[in-house]
Amino acid sequence: MNTSQCKGCPWQQQRAVDEPWQLRRADLIPYAATFPMSSLPDEGPHSYSKADLHEYAMRRRRLETVPPVVPATARGAWSIDSFDGLWQLRSYPIRDLVFPGGDPFAREWGWFSEIYPWLVEKYLAWLRAGHEPPPLSALEMERGRIQVTNGHNRPASLVRAGREETLVWVSLSYTKPGGFCTDLTHPLAVELALREGKSVPQAVLADYPHLAEQWAFPTACGSLRPGLSASLFLSSTIPLCMGRRNAPRHVSTRSPRQWSITLYSLWRRGTRGGSGGSRVSRRSSCMMPSCCMCRSSLVKRSYL
Numbered sequence: 001m002n003t004s005q006c007k008g009c010p011w012q013q014q015r016a017v018d019e020p021w022q023l024r025r026a027d028l029i030p031y032a033a034t035f036p037m038s039s040l041p042d043e044g045p046h047s048y049s050k051a052d053l054h055e056y057a058m059r060r061r062r063l064e065t066v067p068p069v070v071p072a073t074a075r076g077a078w079s080i081d082s083f084d085g086l087w088q089l090r091s092y093p094i095r096d097l098v099f100p101g102g103d104p105f106a107r108e109w110g111w112f113s114e115i116y117p118w119l120v121e122k123y124l125a126w127l128r129a130g131h132e133p134p135p136l137s138a139l140e141m142e143r144g145r146i147q148v149t150n151g152h153n154r155p156a157s158l159v160r161a162g163r164e165e166t167l168v169w170v171s172l173s174y175t176k177p178g179g180f181c182t183d184l185t186h187p188l189a190v191e192l193a194l195r196e197g198k199s200v201p202q203a204v205l206a207d208y209p210h211l212a213e214q215w216a217f218p219t220a221c222g223s224l225r226p227g228l229s230a231s232l233f234l235s236s237t238i239p240l241c242m243g244r245r246n247a248p249r250h251v252s253t254r255s256p257r258q259w260s261i262t263l264y265s266l267w268r269r270g271t272r273g274g275s276g277g278s279r280v281s282r283r284s285s286c287m288m289p290s291c292c293m294c295r296s297s298l299v300k301r302s303y304l
Helices: 050-063 117-128 153-160 186-195 209-216 256-270 295-300
Strands: 078-080 086-093 136-140 146-150 165-171 173-175 181-183
Touching: 117 153, 146 165, 153 165, 186 209
Parallel strands: 136 165
Antiparallel strands: 078 086, 086 165, 136 146, 173 181
């Protein structure tokens, strides 16, 4: 198996039993560092249109004849992406996963499937030669369903090799009191731990001074209201007693316009879903694995 390790990286000391609120930001693996590293040169797509991205991904799949180098990561490790979203490396039975791009257990696939027989055969040959595939990428949906967003051909090759389980990088979710499902970010995980009375390490609170300040004066503003979403408190100095007339003046100095900008930015970053609480993420709005997240993923995600 082609693997690589980052010597001296802070996240190499991460223990699989740690919870995300026990880890500093520096202890979390950058999500871009989990991508497989291809030996192909990066030519880049002609444009970022859907057609050019798809053509670019298919071209790299055909040219890739050597298995990529997969970063060595312990099962249960935590990662953080550019949106502060938390990912965890987990193992799942393949039958328990949701594959919108095609059923890996099917004998043949139609024109609209993202599974290609010639690609499955290539990955199966790599498996038989001892090269393990990279983990899949998936989103945790409502009611705990795990929906794969990147890597539909790898499970098909694993099924044909007789495997029953696969490693998956799962983007975790948090269900708000109103029923909406959103991304679980690291600041939100820390705040939820504080709300539950857990002992968050001071080194972690040092990454979020606004949370440390809010919870240092619990009697000044009272406790959080049960029905209030915790994601409203992720932007610096939103007061715990928001809406009360006797709020201390030092809690917040924002003008109404600044509040509007803050709440709008939080809505753009955090609010997902509709009346049914389904999780709609900008990372999964396009179901093409070749254009997942960013251009850096295109460079290293030819193994799909």
